Amino acid sequence: xxxxxxxxxxxxxxxxxxVAVVGITDHAQEALGDVVFIELPExxxxxxxxxxxxxxxxxxxxxxxxxxxxxxxxxTNAAIVDDPGLVNRAAExxxxxxxxxxxxxxxxxGLMDAxxxxxxxxxx
Amino acid sequence: xxxxxxxxxxxxxxxxxxLHRELGARMVPFAGYAMPVQYPAGIMAEHLHxxxxxxxxxxxxxxxxxxHGAGAAAALEALVPGDIAGLKPGRQRYTLxxxxxxxxxxxLMVANAGGxxxxxxxxxxxxxxxxxxxxxxxxxxxxxxxxDERALLALQGxxxxxxxxxxxxxxxxxxxxxxxxxxxxxxxxxxxxxxxTGEDGFEISVPAAQAEALARALLAAPxxxxxxLGARDSLRLEAGLCLYGNDIDETTNPIEAGLGWxxxxxxxxxxxxxxxxxxxxxxxxxxxxxxxxxxxxGRAPARAGTAILDAGGAAIGQVTSGGFGPSLGAxxxxxxxPARLAAEGTPLHLLVRDKPLPARxxxxxxxxxxxxx
Numbered sequence: 001x002x003x004x005x006x007x008x009x010x011x012x013x014x015x016x017x018x019v020a021v022v023g024i025t026d027h028a029q030e031a032l033g034d035v036v037f038i039e040l041p042e043x044x045x046x047x048x049x050x051x052x053x054x055x056x057x058x059x060x061x062x063x064x065x066x067x068x069x070x071x072x073x074x075x076t077n078a079a080i081v082d083d084p085g086l087v088n089r090a091a092e093x094x095x096x097x098x099x100x101x102x103x104x105x106x107x108x109x110g111l112m113d114a115x116x117x118x119x120x121x122x123x124x
Numbered sequence: 125x126x127x128x129x130x131x132x133x134x135x136x137x138x139x140x141x142x143l144h145r146e147l148g149a150r151m152v153p154f155a156g157y158a159m160p161v162q163y164p165a166g167i168m169a170e171h172l173h174x175x176x177x178x179x180x181x182x183x184x185x186x187x188x189x190x191x192h193g194a195g196a197a198a199a200l201e202a203l204v205p206g207d208i209a210g211l212k213p214g215r216q217r218y219t220l221x222x223x224x225x226x227x228x229x230x231x232l233m234v235a236n237a238g239g240x241x242x243x244x245x246x247x248x249x250x251x252x253x254x255x256x257x258x259x260x261x262x263x264x265x266x267x268x269x270x271x272d273e274r275a276l277l278a279l280q281g282x283x284x285x286x287x288x289x290x291x292x293x294x295x296x297x298x299x300x301x302x303x304x305x306x307x308x309x310x311x312x313x314x315x316x317x318x319x320x321t322g323e324d325g326f327e328i329s330v331p332a333a334q335a336e337a338l339a340r341a342l343l344a345a346p347x348x349x350x351x352x353l354g355a356r357d358s359l360r361l362e363a364g365l366c367l368y369g370n371d372i373d374e375t376t377n378p379i380e381a382g383l384g385w386x387x388x389x390x391x392x393x394x395x396x397x398x399x400x401x402x403x404x405x406x407x408x409x410x411x412x413x414x415x416x417x418x419x420x421x422g423r424a425p426a427r428a429g430t431a432i433l434d435a436g437g438a439a440i441g442q443v444t445s446g447g448f449g450p451s452l453g454a455x456x457x458x459x460x461x462p463a464r465l466a467a468e469g470t471p472l473h474l475l476v477r478d479k480p481l482p483a484r485x486x487x488x489x490x491x492x493x494x495x496x497x
Contacts, residue, residue: 033162033166033167037423037425037455055477057424059448060161062425
């Protein structure tokens with residue numbers, strides 16, 4: 001089982017080899033409410049750390065999803081484009097957004113672990 | 125993602141504040157009040173439940189007031205283009221407070237409560253402006269009374285009438301836009317058969333001290349679920365109804381907003397309300413731009429502020445309200461376009477995140493109104 005880390009922007013990041021799978025946390029989907037539209041980055045795009053690269057829209061508002069780390073987009077999840085509600089039902093499961101080949105694999109260790117993210121939510 | 129809601133100054137609360145929190149509402153600042161944007165069911169479910177059965181909304185943040193005294197109707201007619209003198213006791217009408225240049229100070233409901241008394245409901249964000257404006261223009265015998273001591277609930281949806289008939293048998297006799305006293309579960313209320321969802325329903329004014337008992341009595345009906353401001357906004361947008369501050373404001377002429385119908389027939393002969401010259405000129409010359417419905421062809425919602433482009437890519441207007449319509453199952457918007465591009469079916473583009481997305485002018489309401497007639 002690979003390790004999952006988290007960002008202050010409420011994204012989760014799971015490392016599989018040198019590829020990071022990125023999604024939004026359950027806390028984020030809960031705060032957003034019913035998700036009705038997803039826009040994902042084009043595979044092949046290079047993204048900088050903290051660059052806005054996906055959009056998630058609920059009935060009420062649009063929010064950006066940021067690249068948690070610098071990398072190269074290798075794959076996106078068409079399932080959440082076809083069925084945006086999957087993000088509400090399985091934010092930390094099947095509803096991943098995109099996969100990044102990391103520019104610097106070591107940077108992953110700089111993200112929050114589950115305990116640190118839980119503590120962050122307590123203070124947020 | 126940013127998920128926090130900032131709040132600057134202390135917020136006012138409605139008499140149902142404790143009930144909202146007990147029901148698990150997510151409270152947000154709106155027009156200076158802490159208001160429920162949604163309950164645990166979520167905006168989508170609350171919206172769909174209102175269209176399927178009945179939803180209860182707390183709209184106590186809105187301004188309630190009455191005008192008393194001989195000449196109250198004539199005094200209000202000096203400020204609005206509606207036929208208020210011709211409004212019969214027990215009837216309500218939608219109208220506008222207009223400005224000297226033809227702009228809209230606010231939109232409001234006016235009811236004839238009988239006995240030289242008018243009952244007004246104005247927007248929360250405008251109540252201070254409105255009441256000061258009205259008070260400043262009243263002749264001596266007419267008195268304005270703000271009803272801060274009253275809460276306002278809206279029971280909306282196809283089952284609203286059946287629910288209310290069980291608690292208040294007299295409610296069945298209310299026609300669309302009827303208004304009058306109504307005892308609901310033994311509580312003395314003022315009710316009107318109206319709303320902001322496109323559905324049949326009632327807006328119920330109740331003394332603040334009895335608001336929670338009334339809300340609990342209505343929520344006890346199996347057909348009724350609470351709904352927040354999120355669903356209220358998506359419901360009114362599907363119904364093609366204006367939101368003050370978004371779709372109309374101090375710079376909007378009622379004619380370009382498609383609200384020319386509020387001008388009473390007699391008032392159109394007299395032209396003696398604020399802004400009459402500018403409104404008459406636009407009616408006679410034709411409005412340069414018009415408020416229209418817009419349906420994006422894809423799935424991406426276009427929010428308020430989105431630029432509207434013509435087929436050649438030139439910016440021609442702006443979306444004033446936009447989002448996702450749960451009953452429509454698709455994104456929808458309204459906004460202003462030049463009159464020559466206002467015909468139903470006209471192709472447009474909406475500039476969403478720097479990408480021009482195809483859309484078309486659409487008839488409003490997006491869903492047929494289901495008012496009782």
